[in-house]
Each structure stands twice: as structure tokens, then as C-alpha cells.
Amino acid sequence: MARRPEPVDAAAPPWPAPRLNPRLVGHEAAERTLLAAFAGGKLPHAWLIAGPRGIGKATLAHRFARFLLAGDPGGGLFGGPTSLETDMTVSAVHRVAAGGHPDLRLVQRSLNERGRLRTEIVVEDVRELGQFMRLTPAEGGWRVAVIDAADEMNRNAANAVLKILEEPPPRSLLLLVAHAPGRLLPTIRSRCRRLMLHALPEDTVVSLIGDYLPDVAVEERAALARLADGSIGRALALARAGGLELYGGMVALLAGLPSLDVAAAHAFADRVSRRGEEGDSDYRTVAFLLDWWLMSLIRHGAVGDEPPPLVKREAGVRDRLLARAGLDRWMQVWEKVAHLFARADAINLDRKQVVLGSFLALQAVTR
Secondary structure (H helix, E strand, O other): OOOOOOOOOOOOOOOOOHHHOOOOOOOHHHHHHHHHHHHOOOOOOEEEEEOOOOOOHHHHHHHHHHHHHOOOOOOEOOEOOOOOOOOOOOHHHHHHHHOOOOOEEEEOOOEOOOOOEOOOEOHHHHOOHHHHHHOOOOOOOOEEEEEEOHHHEOHHHHHHHHHHHHOOOOOEEEEEEEOOHHHOOHHHHOOOEEEEOOOOOHHHHHHHHHHHOOOOOHHHHHHHHHHHOOOHHHHHHHHHOOHHHHHHHHHHHHHOOOOOOHHHHHHHHHHHOOOOHHHHHHHHHHHHHHHHHHHHHHHHHHHOOOOOOOOOOOOOHHHHHHHHOOHHHHHHHHHHHHHHHHHHHHHOOOHHHHHHHHHHHHHHHHO
16 A cells, blocks of 8 residues: 655744754653653663654654753652753753754655655665764763654665664664554564554644644634644644645535536646645645545445534535445545555656546546
8 A cells, every 4th residue: 555645834834843842742651651761771772653644753752862862860750850851941952952962863864866855764864873873972971863754764774774773882772753663674663662652632733733823713723633633743734735725625526426527627636736845735735635535435434434524515425425336446446546646756647637537536436
């Protein structure tokens, strides 16, 4: 199955990057687990921090890195630190946030020779990581590396990281952030202690949207939170990308099936297939929204769990379409549409034809 598409925020986000973000909401249990391992003197050499995209995994990893590199806070759980929170004005903490601490490395996807972000973490991105981890900590504490996201490593990069995990240096810590840990090598997973983070409650996402994007209307925040499936990062990206407007246009086409408004479909595909940052945002957001809607239709058909309508004309659409085709056929068309969008990225297919082809596939299954 292809990777699930994600909405793209084309504009500079108004919320801090994980290394700069002092705030973590909804993951107090995970924080206590890390704190207890540290206080007990039994800190594993590697943690696999896993869970859905955009819920705070990288923020937690950097929060723990700041805690360790700020210097030994001393004590245990009683009489010692009760959270991973650190003073962002302290020199070591400030250098971690600024990316200038000598005992911290962040591994992410890099730019290729054409200046575009790679689709995976390559071996060149991790080549120096083993040497870095084996060095004596410059400030006498820990060496910490954050890999975000570890499930984006290709085979060669993963094998290079595996060598570090097989012979971990003392006073070193690897924090592997993973959206889909099942894509990691089993030998990597087996050498890490897993820390599973879960999707945020809907009311938490609604509240955070109000904090970060107060201009978003109150009635829209709940709809964005529901589309985001407990991911604040995804909800904010949808808000900034005009996700609800795009969702409304998409649902208007779905509501007309099996009679597809061809002129409206062409206009919609034209709009979302433009190149450039804004076009990329619209196209990838529609890819996510269409995937989300088909998943919700299949879930409703399987267990009767129909979400309330988020836009006009949506009420009853799933029931009507499910009456025209069995659940197995909807599973097939969902996989077909997902494959079509994934193939478009892989071989640079015409985006307009990908969007039109998806709606035509949906029309075909309803006839």
C-alpha cells in the first residue's frame, strides 16, 4: 500500500519547529516514562518514538534532548525533576534550540543536487553519525542524535544506523522518530525501546488550533480537528492550505455521483494541479482529503461509523454511494486512487489527469 498522502502548508507556519517548541500537550505519560528511565539510571541507548504524523513526536524528542544536554538536573523522581521542561534562556538549552549545541545532531531528509528536498533519508545524511556518537561529549554529558523521521531512511541509511545500534557508544542516545515504525528494519526496532504516542483528543486539537491560528473561525476548528484525526500538525496544515474550502469542492463533486459534473471536475482539477508552492499545497491537500473521505466511507460501510457532515451536501452521500457498490469494490477503488497519486509522484504524471482520473474511477464504481 502506498504511503498515505499528507496536506502541505505552503506558507511559513506560525508555530515553532520541534527544536524550538517548549510546549508539549497530551503526552504526559510518555514524558513520565522518559523521566523515570533517566531518574532510574537505566536509560536505553535508543528510543523509537512512534505514532501518527503531526502529534508531537519530534517535539518530545527535542524536549528530551534539551533536558539531557542542559546538564544533570540531579535527584530522582522525588526531590528531583518532575517534567522534562527546561529554561529556554539557559545557554545549553538555547544552543540546542538554535541547532548549535556540539553534542546534538539532527538527521532529516536533505536537499538533492537540484536543491529539492529528497523523498528519503540517504546514507550521506547519516554517514558521519557513527563518528559523532563515538566522540567524547564536548560538554561532559551526553551525545544525542534525533532522526526525524527514521521510517524515511532508505536501506543503506538504515544499515548505517543499525551499525551504531549494534555497538552503542557510552553516554550516547539515539532518538528515532517514526510515523510508520513497521517500515523500519526489524533489527532496528528490536534494538530500541519503543515509546508509542497516540493521536490527540479532538478537543485538544480544537484548543491548539485556536492558540496557533486564532483567526480560524470557531465552527471551522472542530471540522479541521475531525479531518486531522487527532494530529495538530495536520490540522494546522489543512487550515493554512484552505482545506475546508477544498473539501467542500471535492464533496460537491462526490455528491453528484454517479452523474459527474464534467465541467466542474475539470475546473476543480485545473485549480488544484497548478505548479509552484500554492499548487503543490492544493494538490497534496486534495490527495489527503480524498484518501480521508474514502477511508471514512469504507469505515462507515464496515462498522456503521458515519462522521457528521462537515460541509453542505455531504449528509447521506456515503449511504447513497454504498448502496450502489459493495464494500469490496470501494476497497479496490480506494487502493486504485492511492496508487494513482503515488505513481504520479514517482514518475511525474500530469496532475490534472491524476485528479480527473480519480473522480472518473469513483464514477465508474457507482455505475
